[in-house]
Amino acid sequence: xxxxxxxxxxxxxxxxxxxxxxxxxxxxxxxxxxxxxxxxxxxxxxxxxxxxxxxxxxxxxxxxxxxxxxxxxxxxxxxxxxxxxxxxxxxxxxxxxxxxxxxxxxxxxxxxxxxxxxxxxxxxxxxxxxxxxxxxxxxxxxxxxxxxxxxxxxxxxxxxxxxxxxxxxxxxxxxxxxxxxxxxxxxxxxxxxxxxxxxxxxxxxxxxxxxxxxxxxxxxxxxxxxxxxxxxxxxxxxxxxxxxxxxxxxxxxxxxxxxxxxxxxxxxxxxxxxxxxxxxxxxxxxxxxxxxxxxxxxxxxxx
Ligand code: GLV
Ligand code: MG
Numbered sequence: 001x002x003x004x005x006x007x008x009x010x011x012x013x014x015x016x017x018x019x020x021x022x023x024x025x026x027x028x029x030x031x032x033x034x035x036x037x038x039x040x041x042x043x044x045x046x047x048x049x050x051x052x053x054x055x056x057x058x059x060x061x062x063x064x065x066x067x068x069x070x071x072x073x074x075x076x077x078x079x080x081x082x083x084x085x086x087x088x089x090x091x092x093x094x095x096x097x098x099x100x101x102x103x104x105x106x107x108x109x110x111x112x113x114x115x116x117x118x119x120x121x122x123x124x125x126x127x128x129x130x131x132x133x134x135x136x137x138x139x140x141x142x143x144x145x146x147x148x149x150x151x152x153x154x155x156x157x158x159x160x161x162x163x164x165x166x167x168x169x170x171x172x173x174x175x176x177x178x179x180x181x182x183x184x185x186x187x188x189x190x191x192x193x194x195x196x197x198x199x200x201x202x203x204x205x206x207x208x209x210x211x212x213x214x215x216x217x218x219x220x221x222x223x224x225x226x227x228x229x230x231x232x233x234x235x236x237x238x239x240x241x242x243x244x245x246x247x248x249x250x251x252x253x254x255x256x257x258x259x260x261x262x263x264x265x266x267x268x269x270x271x272x273x274x275x276x277x278x279x280x281x282x283x284x285x286x287x288x289x290x291x292x293x294x295x296x297x298x299x300x301x302x303x
């Protein structure tokens with residue numbers, strides 16, 4: 001079974017904060033995202049590019065996935081972000097995260113620029129792309145966006161910008177998924193479903209937005225459980241304190257692994273007896289149950 005490239009926890013780090021890069025390098029997040037967009041003030045963007053270049057080259061990132069969030073493609077910064085970082089980062093950079101994607105054309109642009117820069121710099125492993133879906137238009141066109149480039153690895157939900165784009169009231173402090181209880185149910189349920197459907201249909205991973213209140217581990221845990229239950233592969237973190245919680249929740253636990261093993265063994269036995277289905281307790285299992293069980297094993301890194 002092909003091992004899954006895990007993206008359980010994605011720590012977002014402001015591009016201009018060198019000391020945060022130093023703290024992030026040895027942490028346990030699966031992915032570090034160096035950010036040139038919204039956590040980096042406009043008058044810090046130039047310095048941030050130099051800081052990011054130095055951090056990518058000099059810090060030991062271990063086997064973490066390293067990503068760079070550029071600015072939206074319609075700003076005066078995005079092209080320069082790519083020109084100034086991609087050749088210097090070489091093959092250590094895994095993906096470019098493109099925020100505020102509005103159409104497949106935005107990703108065609110990034111794809112072509114990456115091809116040109118990779119060729120010029122002799123980078124052999126193609127750099128991937130992650131698309132943040134954070135407007136009503138992007139959500140509507142998420143299927144076309146998800147199919148826009150062979151470089152695409154994930155769709156990511158940008159909860160705050162999405163909420164702003166549809167004029168949701170700011171009923172919580174940050175707008176980053178703290179449940180305010182105003183709406184009976186989850187006001188973003190449809191959004192999650194559509195995003196997951198479009199991403200998975202294109203063979204991509206789908207990543208949820210961070211939980212805004214990093215001082216509340218229990219709320220982070222509940223939010224992460226909900227994300228995983230829906231089919232998300234991981235979740236952004238805005239603070240190192242959230243990483244262990246995410247790694248734990250997005251990994252199958254022992255009970256889940258034991259259940260998956262039992263399903264696989266029972267099904268294999270039924271197959272040997274030329275039966276298409278079997279039962280564990282009072283529950284029917286069939287080939288679909290087998291697929292789910294194998295997915296659990298792959299996520300647990302068990303061959
Ligand atoms: C992230 O980019 C967000 O808008 O929530
Ligand atoms: Mg955003």
